[in-house]
Amino acid sequence: MAVVSKARKQGLTVRLQDIIQTESIEALAKRATLTDNKKRQQVGRPRAASGTSFSLSPIQDLYFQHAANGHKGTSRFNQSITVRISRKVDSAKIREALQTIVLRHGMLRARFSKDSDGAWKQRTTRV
Numbered sequence: 001m002a003v004v005s006k007a008r009k010q011g012l013t014v015r016l017q018d019i020i021q022t023e024s025i026e027a028l029a030k031r032a033t034l035t036d037n038k039k040r041q042q043v044g045r046p047r048a049a050s051g052t053s054f055s056l057s058p059i060q061d062l063y064f065q066h067a068a069n070g071h072k073g074t075s076r077f078n079q080s081i082t083v084r085i086s087r088k089v090d091s092a093k094i095r096e097a098l099q100t101i102v103l104r105h106g107m108l109r110a111r112f113s114k115d116s117d118g119a120w121k122q123r124t125t126r127v
Contacts, residue, residue: 001016003019004016004019007032008035011034011035012032012033012034012035013032013033013034013035014028014031014032015031018031018032050106050109050123050124050125050126050127051123051124051125051126052123053113053115053121053122053123054121054122054123055121055122056112056120056121056122060112060120060122061120064112064120102127103127106124107124109124109125109127110122110123110124111123111124111125
């Protein structure tokens with residue numbers, strides 16, 4: 001209820017049912033509507049087209065500032081997981097699942113480079 005109320009104060013209509021049923025903030029944002037507009041409009045951060053450069057997020061910017069000073073010892077940013085599969089699975093199915101994930105989540109295709117001013121930018125590659 002608090003989310004619905006706070007959203008309304010910001011000019012958004014979010015239904016409690018949508019909060020309960022959606023599995024991500026992105027999915028909830030797609031269901032949100034602007035309060036002062038009768039048409040359903042998608043709300044949220046626009047996505048950059050593949051191949052188009054865009055600014056780093058604050059945490060990415062912090063990472064590149066830290067990386068410029070060189071990583072020493074364990075002061076690296078790394079996240080990994082181990083998955084144990086309890087039954088035999090065809091490797092083609094795993095490959096297909098991973099390709100689907102990469103297709104859906106553009107940041108898994110992110111590439112970073114410096115622009116002409118020396119500022120780091122990112123872009124996602126085309127699939």
